[in-house]
Amino acid sequence: xxxxxAASRHRELGLTDREYELIIEKLGREPNGVELAVFSLMWSxxxxxxxxxxxxxxxxxEGPHLLMGPGENAGAVDxxxxxxxxxxxxxxxxxxxxxxxxxxxxxVGGILRDVFAVGxxxxxxxxxxxxxELASPRSRYLxxxxxxxxxxxxxxxxxxxxxxxxxxxxxxxxxxLVNAMCLGIAPADRLMRSAAxxxxxxxxxxxxxxxxxxxxxxxxxxxxxxGEDDASKRPTVQIGDPFEEKRLxxxxxxxxxxxxxxxxxxLGAAGLSSSAAEMASKGEVGLEIDVGRVxxxxxxxxxxxxxxxxxxxxxxxxxxxxELAELEAVCARWEVRATAIGQVTADRRLTVIDSRAGADxxxxxxxxxALVDDCPLYDLEPARPARQIYGAPARKxxxxxxxxxxxxxxxxxxxxxxxxxxxxxxxxxQSRTVRRPQQSxxxxxxxxxxxxxxxxxxxxxxSIDGNGRRVACDPYHGTVEAxxxxxxxxACAGAEPLGLTNCLNFGNPEKPHVxxxxxxxxxxxxxxxxxxxxxxxxxxVSLYNESGGAPIYPTPVVGMVGRLPxxxxxxxxxxAEEGHEIALVSPRGFQPSLAGSELAxxxxxxxxxGLADIDVGAVWECIEQVRGAARGGTLASIHDVAEGGLAVAxxxxxxxxxxxxxxxxxxxxxxxxxLFGEGVGRFVVSGPPEALSALAAGLGDAVAxxxxxxxxxxxxxxxxxxxxxxxxxxxGALAAAFG
Numbered sequence: 194x195x196x197x198x199a200a201s202r203h204r205e206l207g208l209t210d211r212e213y214e215l216i217i218e219k220l221g222r223e224p225n226g227v228e229l230a231v232f233s234l235m236w237s238x239x240x241x242x243x244x245x246x247x248x249x250x251x252x253x254x255e256g257p258h259l260l261m262g263p264g265e266n267a268g269a270v271d272x273x274x275x276x277x278x279x280x281x282x283x284x285x286x287x288x289x290x291x292x293x294x295x296x297x298x299x300x301v302g303g304i305l306r307d308v309f310a311v312g313x314x315x316x317x318x319x320x321x322x323x324x325x326e327l328a329s330p331r332s333r334y335l336x337x338x339x340x341x342x343x344x345x346x347x348x349x350x351x352x353x354x355x356x357x358x359x360x361x362x363x364x365x366x367x368x369x370l371v372n373a374m375c376l377g378i379a380p381a382d383r384l385m386r387s388a389a390x391x392x393x394x395x396x397x398x399x400x401x402x403x404x405x406x407x408x409x410x411x412x413x414x415x416x417x418x419x420g421e422d423d424a425s426k427r428p429t430v431q432i433g434d435p436f437e438e439k440r441l442x443x444x445x446x447x448x449x450x451x452x453x454x455x456x457x458x459x460l461g462a463a464g465l466s467s468s469a470a471e472m473a474s475k476g477e478v479g480l481e482i483d484v485g486r487v488x489x490x491x492x493x494x495x496x497x498x499x500x501x502x503x504x505x506x507x508x509x510x511x512x513x514x515x516e517l518a519e520l521e522a523v524c525a526r527w528e529v530r531a532t533a534i535g536q537v538t539a540d541r542r543l544t545v546i547d548s549r550a551g552a553d554x555x556x557x558x559x560x561x562x563a564l565v566d567d568c569p570l571y572d573l574e575p576a577r578p579a580r581q582i583y584g585a586p587a588r589k590x591x592x593x594x595x596x597x598x599x600x601x602x603x604x605x606x607x608x609x610x611x612x613x614x615x616x617x618x619x620x621x622x623q624s625r626t627v628r629r630p631q632q633s634x635x636x637x638x639x640x641x642x643x644x645x646x647x648x649x650x651x652x653x654x655x656s657i658d659g660n661g662r663r664v665a666c667d668p669y670h671g672t673v674e675a676x677x678x679x680x681x682x683x684a685c686a687g688a689e690p691l692g693l694t695n696c697l698n699f700g701n702p703e704k705p706h707v708x709x710x711x712x713x714x715x716x717x718x719x720x721x722x723x724x725x726x727x728x729x730x731x732x733x734v735s736l737y738n739e740s741g742g743a744p745i746y747p748t749p750v751v752g753m754v755g756r757l758p759x760x761x762x763x764x765x766x767x768x769a770e771e772g773h774e775i776a777l778v779s780p781r782g783f784q785p786s787l788a789g790s791e792l793a794x795x796x797x798x799x800x801x802x803g804l805a806d807i808d809v810g811a812v813w814e815c816i817e818q819v820r821g822a823a824r825g826g827t828l829a830s831i832h833d834v835a836e837g838g839l840a841v842a843x844x845x846x847x848x849x850x851x852x853x854x855x856x857x858x859x860x861x862x863x864x865x866x867x868l869f870g871e872g873v874g875r876f877v878v879s880g881p882p883e884a885l886s887a888l889a890a891g892l893g894d895a896v897a898x899x900x901x902x903x904x905x906x907x908x909x910x911x912x913x914x915x916x917x918x919x920x921x922x923x924x925g926a927l928a929a930a931f932g
Contacts, residue, residue, distance in 0.1 A: 202229065203216075203229060203233065206229065206230065206233035207233055207237055208229075208232070208233050208236065211569075212236060212569060215567075215569060216228075216229075216232050216236075216563075219560060219563035219567060220559065220560075220563070224559075225556070225557065226495075226497050227496050227497045227500060227545055227556045227557035228557045228558075228559055230466075230497040230500065230501050231463075231466040231470075231497075231500055231501065231543070231545075231557065231559060231564065232559070232563075232564065234462075234463035234466050234467065234501055235463065235466060235467060235470055235564045235565065235568065236568045236569075237463075238734075238736055238737065239462050239463075239735075240462055240463050240467055241568040241570075242734050243568055243569060243570050243571055244571050244573060244702040244703070244708075244736060245697065245702065245711065245715075245734045245736065246570050247570055247572065248573070248711065248712060248715045249263075249715070249734070251715060251716065251719040252715065252718060252719050252722065252729045253719065253722050253723050253727075253728050253729060254728050254729050254730075255728055256270075256691070256692065256726065256727065256728035258270045258271045258272075258691040258692065259271075259692060259728050259730065260277050260381060260384060261277075261279070261311065261384055261386075261730070262728070262729075262730055262731065263729065263730065263731045263732075264475070264731070265311060265386060265387060265731065266281070266306075266307040266308070266310040266311050266387060266458065266459055267279040267280060267281040267307045267308050267310070267311050267313070267375075267377070267730075267731060268280065268281060268692060268694060268729075268730020268731035269311060269313070269379070269381075269384055269730065270691040270692040270730065270754060271381055271691075272640065272651070272653060272691070272756045273651065273756065274640075274651065275380060275381050275382070276378060276379070276380065276381060276640060277313065277378070277379050277380070277381040277384060278313075278376055278377070278378055278653060278691075278754055279308050279311050279312075279313035279376070279377045279378075279379060279384070280308070280374065280375065280376040280377070280655075280692075280694055280730070280752065280754055281304060281307050281308065281374070281375065281694050281730075281731050281732065281733075282304070282321070282372055282373065282374035282657065282694045282695065282696045282732060282733060282750060282752045283300065283303060283304050283307065283372070283373060283696060283732075283733040284300070284370065284371065284372050284696050284698060284733055284735035285297060285299065285300025285303070285371050285372075285373065286368065286369065286370050286371055286372075286698065286735050286738055287368075287738075288300070288430045288431070289335070289338075289339055289342075289369055289371040290335070290367070290368055290369050291430055292338075292430040293334070293335045293336075293337075293338025293339045293342060293369070293371075294338040294339070294341055294342040294345070295342060295430050295431065295432055295433060296338075296339070296342065296371060296430055297320075297338065297339040297340075297341075297342030297343050297346075297371045297373075298342035298343065298345055298346040298433045298435075299342075299346075299430075299431040299432070299433040299505055300342075300343075300371055300372075300373045301318060301320075301342070301343055301346040301347055301373050301375075301433075302346055302350075302433045302435065302438055302505050302506065303373075303459070303461050303505070304318075304373045304374065304375040305318075305350065305352065305375050305438065305442070306438070306441075306459035306460075306461065306506075306508065307375065307459055307461070308375045308376065308377035309377060309442050309445055309446060310385070310387065310445075310457050310458060310459045310508065311377075311379070311384050311385050311386070311457075312379045312383050312384050312385040312446070312449045312457075313376075313377025313378055313379035313384070314377050314378055314379065314442075314446060315350075315352045315375050315376070315377045315442070316352065316353075316376055316377055316378050316623055316625055316638065317352065317353055317354075317355045317375070317376045317625070317636065317638060317655060318343070318347050318352055318353065318354045318355070318373060318374065318375050319354070319355060319356045319357045319373075319374040319375075319636065319655060319657045319752065320343055320354065320357040320358075320371070320372065320373050320374070320657075321357055321358050321359075321370070321372040321373075321374070321657050321658075321659060321696070321750045321752075322336070322339060322340075322357070322358070322359040322360075322369070322370065322371055322372070323359070323360050323361075323362065323365040323369055323370035323661065323698075323745070323746075323748060324336050324339075324359070324360075324361050324365050324366075324369045325361065325362070325363055325364075325365050325366030325367070325369070326361050326362070326363055326366070326606065327361045327606040327927070327930050329366060331366065331367075332361065332365075332366065332369075333930065335369045336359075339369070339371050340614055340617050341617065343373070343617075343618065344617040344618050344619075345435070346433060346435045347435075347618060347619070348618065348619045348622075349435035349436060349439070350435040350436075350438055350439045350442070351439065351622050351623065352375070352622070352623070353618070353619055353620045353621060353622045353623055353625070353626055354615075354618035354619070354620060355620050355626055355629075355630065355636035355638065355655070356630050356635070356636035356655065356656070356657065357615075357630075357657060358657060358658065358659070359611065359614065360606075360607050360660070360661065360662075361606040361607060362586075362607075362661060362662060362746060363584075363586060364583060364661070364665075364743065364744070364745045364746045365661075365745055365746070367740035367741065368738045368739060368740050368745050370698050370735075370738070370745065370748060370750075372657075372696045372698070372733075372750045374655075374657050374694065374752045376653075376655060376754065378640065383449065383450075385449055385454065385456065385457050386456060386475070387456050387457060387458040387471065387472055387475060388456055388472060388475035388476035389455075389456055389472040389473050389475070389476035389478050389480060389511050389537050390455055390456060390476045390478065390511065390537070391455060391511065391513065391537055392478065392537050392538060392539045393514070393536060393537060394455060394511050394512060394513055394514065394536065394537045395511070395512050395513070395514055395517060395533045395535070395536055395537075396469070396480060396481075396482065396509065396510075396511055396533065396534055396535035396536055396537065397509070397510050397511075397512055397517070397520060397531055397532065397533050397534070398465075398487060398488075398507060398508075398509055398531070398532050398534045399441060399444065399445070399507065399508045399509075399510060399524060399529055399530065399531045400437065400438075400441045400460075400506045400507040400508055400529060400530060401434065401437050401441075401490075401504055401505060401506040401507055401530070402488045402489055402490035402504070402530070403464075403487050403488065403489055403490060403494070403499055403502045403504045403507070404489070404490035404491055404494075404502065404504050405491065405494065405498060405502065406430070406431050406432045406502070406503070406504055406505075407430070407431035407432075407464070407502060407503025407504055407505070408498055408501055408502050408503065431503050431504065431505050432504075432505065433505045433506070434505065434506055437505075437506040438505070438506045440527045440528055440529050441506055441507075441508060441527075441529055443527055444523060444524055444527035444529040445457065445508060445510075447523055447527070448510075448520060448523055451519070451523070453512060453516050453519055453520055453523070454510045454511070454512060455510075455511040455512060455513065456472060456476070456510065456511045457508060457509075457510045457511075458471065458472050458508065458509045458510070459508060459509075460503075460504075460507040460508060460509055461503070462503060463501060463503070464500065464501055464502045464503050464504070464507075465482060465484075465487075465499065465500050465501075465502070465509070466500045466501055466564075468509045469482055469509065469535075469543060470543055470561055470564045470565050471565060472509065472511070473537075473541070473543060473561040473565075474561050474562070474564075474565035474566060476537075477541065478537050478538065478539065478541065479537070479538035479539060479540040479541045479542045479543065479544065479561060480535055480536070480537060480538060480543055480544070480561075481535045481536055481538050481544045481545075481546065482500075482534055482535040482543070482544070482545050482546070483534055483535055483546050483547070483548050484496045484499040484500060484534075484545060484546070484547050484549075484556070485546070485547045485548035485549040485550075486532055486533070486534045486535075486548060487499050487532070487534055488530055488532055490504070496545060496547045496556045496557070500545060500557070511537060517533060541560065541561050541562065542558060542559060542560055542561060543557070543558075543559045543560075543561055543564060544557070544558050544559075545557035545558070573702060573708035573711065573712055574705055574708055575705060575708040575709035575711075575712045575713075576705035576706060576708070576709055577706070577709050578706040578709070580802070581665075581799060581800050581801075581802050582706055582744075583665055583746065583800055585797055585798065585799045585800070586794050586797055586798075587797060588795070588796060588797025589601070589605075589795050589797070590792075590795035590796055591796075593865065595840070595864055595865060595868055595869075595909075595913055596913055596915075598792060598795075598840075598865070598868070598869060599840050599841070599844060599868075599915060599920075599923075600915065600919065600920070600923040601795055601923075602791055602792060602795065602837045602840075602841050602869065603837075603841065603844060603920060603923040603924045603926075604923040604924065604926040605791060605794075605795060605926070606926070606927060606930070607791060607794075607836060608791060608836055608837050608841060608924075609923070609924050609925065609926040609927040609928075610631070610848075610924040610925060610927060610928065611630065611631060611927065612630075612631060612928065613927060613928035614927070615629075615630040615631065625638040625639050625640075626638060627639055627652060627760045627763060628686070628763060628765075631766070631849065632765060632766055632767075632849070633654075633685060633686055633763065633764075633765065633766050634656070634681070634682040634685040634686070634766060634831075634832060634833055635654040635655060635656040635682040635683050635685060635686050635688065635755075636654065636655045636656070637652060637653075637654050637686050637688075637757065637760055637763050638652055638653055638654075638655070638760075639651070639652040639760045640652055640653060648761065649758070649759045649761070650759060650760045650761055651756070651757065651758060651759065651760070652756075652757040652759070652760035653688065653754055653755065653756055653757060654682075654683045654686040654687075654688035654754075654755045654757055654763075655683075655752065655753070655754050655755075656679045656682035656683055656752070656753050657679070657750060657751070657752040657753075658675050658678045658679040658682065658750070658751055658752075658753075659675050659748050659749055659750035659751060660674065660675060660678075660836070661698075661745065661746030661747060661748035662746055662789060662794070662800065663675075663789055663804065664710070664714060664746065664747045664748065664749060665710075665746040665747060665800055666788065666789040666800050666801050666802070666803065666804050667789075667801075667802075667803050667804040668709070668710045668711075668712075668713035668714040668717065668747055669713040669714065669716060669717040670717065670803075670804040670805070670806070670807055671714070671717070671747075671804060672713075672714040672715075672717035672718050672721075672749050673717045673718075673720070673721045673807050673809065673873075674804075674807065674872075674873045675749060675750075675751050676693070676717075676718060676721045676722060676725075676727075676751055676753075677721065677725075677807070677809070677812050677813075677816070677873045677874065678833070678835060678873055679693070679751050679752070679753040680725065680727070680753060680813075680816055681816050681819075681833040681873065681874065681876070682753075682833060683753060683755040683820070684816045684817075684819045684820035684823065684831075684833075684876075685764070685766070685819070685823060685831040685832065685833055685876070686755075686757060686763045686764075686823060687757055687758075687762060687763060687764075687820055687821075687823030687824035688755030688756060688757045688820070689755050689756060689820065690725075690727045690753050690754070690755045691727075691754055691755055691756055692727065692728055692729070692730040692753070692754055693722065693727050693728070693729050693730065693751055693752065693753045693754075694729070694730055694731055694732045694751070694752045694753075695718065695729060695732040695733075695749060695750065695751045695752070696732055696733045696734070696735060696749075696750045696752075697711065697714065697715070697732070697733070697734045697735065697736075697749050697750075698735045698738055698745065698747075698748040698749070698750065699711045699714075699734075699735070699736050699738060699744070699745075699747050699748070700736070700737065700738055700739045700744025700745060700747070701736065701737050701739050701744065702736050702737075704744075707744055707747075710747040711736075711747070714747055714749050718749065718751075721809055724809050724810075724813070725809070725813055727753070757824075758824060759824075761826075762823070762824060762825070762826035763823065764823055764826075764828050764829060764830050764831045765829070765830050765849070765850070766830060766831070766832050766845070766846065766849045766850075767830055767832075767845075767846050767847070767848070767849025767850025767851070767852075768829070768830055768846045768847060768849075768850035768852050768854060768879050768902040769829035769830055769850055769852075769879065769902070770829060770852075770902060771852065771902055771903040772901065772902065772903060773829055773830075773879045773880055773881065773901070773902040774879065774880065774881070774882050774885050774898055774900075774901060774902075775843075775854060775856060775877065775878070775879045775898070775899055775900040775901060775902060776877075776878050776879070776885045776888070776889075776896050776897060776898045776899060777834075777839065777875065777876070777877060777896075777897050777899050778815055778818075778819060778875060778876040778877075778878060778888070778892065778895060778896050779815070779874070779875045779895055779897070780808060780811035780812045780814070780815050780874040780875070780895065781808070781811045781814075781894075781895055782808060782811060783808075783811070783872060783874060783875065784805070784870075784872070785838060785839070785866055785867065785870025785871060785872050786804075786805055786866065786870050786871065786872060787865065787866055787869065787870050787871070788801045788804060788805075789801055789804060789871070790836075790837075790838065790869060790870060790871045791836045791837045791838075791841075791869075791871070792837070792838070792865070792869040805872070807872075807873065807874075811874070812873055812874035814892070814895075815874050815875075815876065815892065815895060816874070818888065818891045818892050819831060819876050819878070819888075821891070822878070822884070822887070822888045825887070827880060827881070827883070827884035827887065828878050828879070828880040828884050828885075828888070829879050829880040829881075829884075830846060830850065830877075830878065830879045830880070831876055831877075831878050832845060832846050832849075832876065832877045832878075833875065833876050833877075834871075834875035834876065834877060835871070835873075836871065837869060837871070838868060838869040838870050838871050839858075839867065839868055839869070839870075839875070839877070840868040840869055840909070841869070842875075842877045843856055843877060843907060843909075844907055844915070844920050844924075846877055846879070847907050847917060847920065848917065848920055848921055848924060850902075851917070852902060852903065852904075852905075852917075853902075853903060853904035853905050853906045853907055853908070853917060854900055854901065854902050854903065854904070854907055854908070855900050855901050855903065855904065855908045856899050856900030856907070856908070856909050856910065857899055857900060857909070857910035858899075858909060858910055858911070864911075868909070879902055885898060905917055907920060
């Protein structure tokens, strides 16, 4: 059948003609308005991953600590003592580009619900943000709005924002990235799955009333490029209420403690359509939903609007009929609205009725398998571009003198202190935070207090990382770097990685060069995770991040969780004591490079097409040895060498510890490259001589003593010296712009 004028409505909803024909085949007839709306969302890129699902199958998803993997609201890993950590990262990019405050706030709300949907109490939030250059008024507007939205939601609901990252690059000017990660803790034997079960059981909608906010959000915003009419898309951005979510959170956790719920599902993208269809698919059952019973915030909503609304702070659960009275009593105590809106059926169909027009008035009848399992999946057509597709940045530094380079790097938007941003967030609520933001390369939380008095407090470390510019240079090796950088951050605290979550932010996958970026990035992630033995527990894909036909930098963001035997032994980031020796730990055969570096950006250099090969084995050896030294508690400070190279890492150690250092540059590289060249796997460590000797015993000549802690300046061999006041003044540039 060909799609004629009467059927052209499907194109407005993001469906192709061929997809519309497939829907007709699955139904055996043309869909009505409700059914077409539901199919358009369930078959959207955001819900179906139709351009990435085949690629994601390459990622390793099994590991010794894995308790819950991809396919659930959040993944979970075993952290010992009968406890599990559930975690996930998701994007809210397009909504934040249209309305930064509500887009970021509801992104936090959504990721919180993903975590407590599996029965875990949220204990931490991290965020990964990307904006255009800080000199741009639009970028500052988006930054202020997004940071305010994150702080508003997290602070109001009482979950600490303990870490994150933010970068400023021209390709994100029109299409910012707002990725939010949440972690929660739960008894390992009480994790809740979302599969609907038990024919005749009730389907109960809990939480806020349903309105028109967010209608079409998944298909209108997350599955298409942004254009000049972004303002007209504001109605598709959801409105959040953290206080409603706090009550909903506590109510759900009490019901789980009581054993009242058979399954629980967050209402996120596509609202009732997605949550109900996915619950039915996982449970191999059907669901009947009466939209006439859904509590509405405004009258006159059509059935299709109720089914696709993305109003926030709502959860869907399945209970046995005789549990309804108990559920209603618990919900009443928490002032949470609860309404039985349907039931589990045996026919494996999603049936939508509207009792407002009659008790049995059917407005939609769709096979669950067609909605969830039969969405067409597409093969990418990748082609490596003949040349670099991203233009050179504007030159901001003309000097080649290292004396000028270090202050310029510290004052650059990507390397200056993030303190002014983190101060917008409460990082201490819940009293688990051991290391505040910028006190360590990873966030560190204690799992529970020292109840038996032995002085040991088990904990976890968390990091979130990604570097779009490096991935733009080389999607494969740039992604490998991101994963290893995340693991290196955990190693600085002594944490062994247990699992990884990811958010793959890319442009339009129907374009060959973007398809190539995505394919190579996933290949790099799969290879390095298989090599180091870390599974993917779940994540998110955000595609079509383009405006005006120009894609963002390919930006795979990875979040990693690791376990710590004792948070009391975690070293600090900054130098700690006068007279301590400083050593540089480097993978065997490592050579720093300025290609694609922060200094190259300041010099206005073109991005290269390719980065140097990475010896993953040598890097992993350094990470494991540094992790062991951190756990031993003998090193005073550990900091990994990342953007800006060795000189920037040394300056950050001085500023964090408020003490200077005298250092001789390592041999084997020219002056600029040795000080500012980048690459993954290096660490700056300090401590007593015997602590460095112990580390060298495991790594040999990979550990080189390069200096001594002390004084009020950073002095480098060859007459280079900067006072702490000068370095600190330079690193405060972001605070001035943000203020």
